[in-house]
Amino acid sequence: MALNLTIAVASGKGGTxxxxxxxxxxxxxxEAGHNxxxxxxxxxxxxxxxxxxxxxxxxxxVGIPVPVVNEExxxxxGACGEICQYSAIVKISKTVLTFDNMCHGCGGCSLVCxxxxxxxxERPIGVIEEGDAGGVSFIxxxxxxxxxxxxPLIKAVRKAGLHGNLTIVDVPPGTSCPxxxxxxxxxxxxxxxxxxxxxxxxxxxxxxxxxxLGIPGAVxxxxxxxxxxxxxxxxxxxxxxxxxxxxxxxRRVAEAYSVGELAYYAVPGYxxxxxxxxxxxxxxxxx
Amino acid sequence: xKEIVVISGKGGTxxxxxxxxxxxxxxxxxxxxCDVDAADLHLVLEPEIKHSAEFSGGKTASIQTEKCISCxxxxxxxxxxxxxxxxxxxxxxxxxxxxxxxxxxxxxFCPENAIDFKSSVNGRWFISDTRYGPMVHAKLGIAEENSGxxxxxxxxxxxxxxxxxxxxxxxxxxxxxxxxxxxxxxTGADAVLVVTEPTVSGQHDLERVVELVRHFKIPAYLCIxxxxxxxxxxxxxxKKAMANGVRLAGRIRYDRSVxxxxxxxxxxxxxxxxxxxAQDIRATWDNIMKIINNxxxx
Numbered sequence: 275m276a277l278n279l280t281i282a283v284a285s286g287k288g289g290t291x292x293x294x295x296x297x298x299x300x301x302x303x304x305e306a307g308h309n310x311x312x313x314x315x316x317x318x319x320x321x322x323x324x325x326x327x328x329x330x331x332x333x334x335x336v337g338i339p340v341p342v343v344n345e346e347x348x349x350x351x352g353a354c355g356e357i358c359q360y361s362a363i364v365k366i367s368k369t370v371l372t373f374d375n376m377c378h379g380c381g382g383c384s385l386v387c388x389x390x391x392x393x394x395x396e397r398p399i400g401v402i403e404e405g406d407a408g409g410v411s412f413i414x415x416x417x418x419x420x421x422x423x424x425x426p427l428i429k430a431v432r433k434a435g436l437h438g439n440l441t442i443v444d445v446p447p448g449t450s451c452p453x454x455x456x457x458x459x460x461x462x463x464x465x466x467x468x469x470x471x472x473x474x475x476x477x478x479x480x481x482x483x484x485x486x487l488g489i490p491g492a493v494x495x496x497x498x499x500x501x502x503x504x505x506x507x508x509x510x511x512x513x514x515x516x517x518x519x520x521x522x523x524x525r526r527v528a529e530a531y532s533v534g535e536l537a538y539y540a541v542p543g544y545x546x547x548x549x550x551x552x553x554x555x556x557x558x559x560x561x
Numbered sequence: 562x563k564e565i566v567v568i569s570g571k572g573g574t575x576x577x578x579x580x581x582x583x584x585x586x587x588x589x590x591x592x593x594x595c596d597v598d599a600a601d602l603h604l605v606l607e608p609e610i611k612h613s614a615e616f617s618g619g620k621t622a623s624i625q626t627e628k629c630i631s632c633x634x635x636x637x638x639x640x641x642x643x644x645x646x647x648x649x650x651x652x653x654x655x656x657x658x659x660x661x662x663x664x665x666x667x668x669x670f671c672p673e674n675a676i677d678f679k680s681s682v683n684g685r686w687f688i689s690d691t692r693y694g695p696m697v698h699a700k701l702g703i704a705e706e707n708s709g710x711x712x713x714x715x716x717x718x719x720x721x722x723x724x725x726x727x728x729x730x731x732x733x734x735x736x737x738x739x740x741x742x743x744x745x746x747x748t749g750a751d752a753v754l755v756v757t758e759p760t761v762s763g764q765h766d767l768e769r770v771v772e773l774v775r776h777f778k779i780p781a782y783l784c785i786x787x788x789x790x791x792x793x794x795x796x797x798x799x800k801k802a803m804a805n806g807v808r809l810a811g812r813i814r815y816d817r818s819v820x821x822x823x824x825x826x827x828x829x830x831x832x833x834x835x836x837x838x839a840q841d842i843r844a845t846w847d848n849i850m851k852i853i854n855n856x857x858x859x
Contacts (some may be wrong), residue, residue, distance in 0.1 A: 286599050288572010288737040293762065316739035319570050319769060321762040359620065359665050380640055380664030394806040419769060420776045422709065445736050447572040450598040451706040456660055471823050472577060472601040479599055481702075486704040487659060502824060532791045534761040 277308060279559050280441040281405075282489075283458040286476030288447035290466045291496035291521070292316075294531060296444040297325045301538040302548040303440045304409045311438030312407065314414035315456035316446040317400060317427045321406050322532045328412035335397035336415065336430040337380035338423070343370045347391035354383035354392060379426065385483040400427040402434055432456070438519035447484045449476075454456035457484075462559035463491035464518065464551075469499055469506035481513055492516040492558060496553065518558065519551040562723050563853055564716075564731040566595075566750040570766030574756045575786040577840065578819050580734040581605040581828040584693040586846045588732040592696040593719035595712045595746045597684070600698060602734045605826055608689030608696045616699065616714060619663040619706025621681040622656050628675035629654060635667035635676060659704040683707045686714060688722070691765060695722050712736070712745035722840035739773045747774060752853060753781045754810060755802075759794035773803050782810035782852065784845055789814050808852065811845025813838055 283296040296312065303310035314322040341354070341363055352365040362377035363370065374397050375515075384392040400417040414432040414467050417424050424446070432455075435441055445456040445463075457463055463484055467477040477493065486490050498520040510517050521527070530540040535543040567576050567583075580602060584592055594602040622643075624635070631652045636644040643660035644667065647653040656667070658681070668678035683706065684698035697719045699711050719731050737745040747753050753774050757763040767783075774781040783802045788795040800807055816838035822829035830839040 287601070288569075288574075288599075290573060316738075318740045319572075319762075319766040320573070320745075321765060324761045324765060357665065357669055378662055378664060380662060380666050381638070382664055382666040382669065385638070385666065385670065385743075417740060419739060419772045420744070422744050424738075424740045445659065448708075449599040449704070450701055450708045450742075452738075452740065453598075456703055470820055471604050471826070475601055475604055476599040478817055482703045499820075505824070525658070529792065531762075532760040532794065 277439045277556070278555065279439070279462070280443060280460040281555055281559065282443040282445050282457045283466060284445035284453060284457060284463055284480055285447060285466045286449055286480035287467070287473050290468050290473055292466050293321045293325065293444055294537065295464065295494055295496065296442045298536055298538040298544065298548045299552060300326065300410045300442050301536060302552040303442065304387050306552060308440040311411040311413065311435050311441045312444065313431050313435040313441060314444045315428045315431050316444055316448060317356060317417040317424050317431065318412045320416055322444050322505060323412070323535050326407035326410060326412055328407035330403045330405035332404040333401055335387035335398045335401050337392040337398040338377065338426045339381065340379065340397045341372050341392045342381050342395050343372060344391045344393070347389045349389045350386060353386045353388065353533050357382040357386045360375045375422070378423070380533060393470070399554050402430060402436065410546040412507045424452045428452055428455040429476060449479045449492060453483065454487065457487065457489060461490055462488060462555060463490055464494050464555065466494045466496050468497045469495055469502040474509045477509070478513065480487050481515060492518045494518055495520045497521065499523050516552045521547055562729060562731065564720070564733060564750045565752045565754055565849065566735050566747050567595055567754045567756060568743060568746065569677045569737055569756045570739060570770030571757065571763050574758045574763060575819070576756050577601045577605070578823060579756055579784065579786070580732055582830040582839070582842045583732055583846055585828045586843060587730045587732060589694040589728055589825050590732045591694055591719045591723045591728050592691065593715050593731060593733045594696070594698040595715055595735040595742065597699045597711045597715065597742065598701045598709050600700065604693040605823065605828060606693065606696060607826060608681050608687070608691045608698065610687050610689045613685055615682045616684045616686050616711055617680045618683045618710040619681065620665060620678050621658050621661045621663055622665065622668050622678045623675050624654055624656055625675050625677060629671050630673050632672060634670055638666050638670055643648070648753035671800065676847040684711060686711065686718070688718065694728065695726070696822060697722065705839065709741040709745040712742045716746070717769045719745055739769055743773070747779055748777055750779055754778050754784055754849065755807065756784045756786055757798060758787050759791040760783060760799060764794060764798050768801065771802065771807055774804065781807045782849065783807050784813065786813045787815040788812040796836050810852065811841060813841040813845065816842040
């Protein structure tokens with residue numbers, strides 16, 4: 275059976291090692307002979323390119339549809355302002371004002387307009403860059419600075435990455451809309467945590483989110499530390515979640531990270547951990 | 562009254578640990594945890610909840626199955642993929658609450674009025690007492706949205722408390738990233754303190770977050786956490802930040818006491834007062850006070 279898997283790497287808390295795990299896992303996938311894709315869905319602060327160093331071959335903008343009002347056709351009935359839940363279009367005395375950065379692009383105003391006075395134009399919110407990183411299909415989104423709405427761009431990154439038989443999705447931190455946009459529909463989620471109270475509290479929130487979405491997943495303990503590891507093990511036992519890998523807290527790994535090197539190639543022993551993690555994920559996600 | 566917002570761009574650079582320590586150093590500040598979808602400040606400050614209320618940021622649509630005639634209009638109109646179609650029998654349409662954007666288009670155009678569109682509870686927010694001062698915090702519901710609105714609510718409540726109790730500082734623990742909840746955290750603040758680390762990711766993310774605060778014209782100060790892990794990168798970061806009008810407020814040494822303090826549920830300046838990190842955080846706070854008070858004189 276040909277493999278066709280999408281694995282998301284998430285965490286709840288930021289800075290636990292999502293990008294490290296997903297980029298290095300992509301290296302393991304290539305070595306294992308998979309047609310692998312890496313999707314950086316942390317469009318607010320994408321970092322995967324700093325490690326995978328892709329050759330970008332294709333750049334294109336992503337936008338959301340916002341209304342354009344034809345003043346001549348407009349009868350000033352105000353129906354557009356009534357349907358809009360985001361105060362993005364408002365009738366004020368004898369004119370209709372639009373606020374593009376409030377608009378979610380639902381299309382309600384143009385549908386409801388009885389005079390057919392509302393058309394739509396694309397308002398750019400960011401770009402997608404695609405390329406190749408040593409055999410890995412690389413795709414990331416970059417949200418424009420000052421732009422509040424990341425989910426449409428995240429969805430576009432996911433859509434752009436529909437090829438490859440093993441897709442690894444690097445998820446933004448947190449547990450709300452951007453995270454949901456990044457993980458919806460994936461086959462399996464790896465939750466990267468560190469064995470600290472903050473890491474585990476946010477891991478708990480991420481586990482709640484996965485349960486709500488009905489997506490299976492397991493935990494990767496990053497920067498595992500003999501002094502505090504029991505905290506993570508106790509927590510995972512209580513929550514009934516499996517630990518698929520433990521990555522030791524090594525200075526060499528932190529150094530590689532700090533200069534943008536992939537630990538997979540730079541740190542002896544790291545390759546083995548990632549290869550085993552890949553095997554475990556495939557087993558768990560398919561089984 | 563001054564509102565200081567701590568953000569970072571990149572997650573995990575030490576925002577919450579720093580805010581917890583600043584809470585202990587500032588004399589009775591109001592604390593606001595605006596990282597509402599992964600809040601951690603309460604783990605250190607152990608707030609005693611005095612007031613709690615529901616938060617509703619928007620509406621959610623849901624189909625009343627008994628009224629639905631399976632016409633598929635909602636499925637066709639929803640641009641957010643929130644309406645799913647079960648084709649095993651006569652098509653059955655349902656709305657996934659976690660995918661619903663709350664636009665109301667489906668409900669408005671349903672020919673049978675079979676779609677409810679009601680205010681939904683997206684979380685809870687709290688006013689609490691801590692050892693160091695009052696705290697406003699919140700918990701976004703599981704897989705909920707509207708974090709930006711929730712952040713605005715937390716900040717406005719913190720402001721009300723600071724005004725009522727005549728407190729000098731509001732310390733805001735902000736979310737990572739540069740999107741909606743971050744924008745809601747920084748707009749109109751007196752100062753933003755950006756915490757970063759000397760890594761390529763930290764540097765890259767700092768550049769984007771600095772551009773964001775410049776975009777909103779908010780004075781920004783820099784704090785490099787674990788700065789001694791890579792001095793060269795730290796110096797580069799400082800130079801770049803200064804070239805962008807961001808002043809250096811502090812450098813904090815890498816120190817395992819920070820994790821120790823977190824496990825002990827204490828700010829590091831309280832847990833091990835003479836540790837390197839604690840010394841550096843005190844110096845950072847002194848700098849911030851100096852800078853902010855000087856700005857006032859001008």
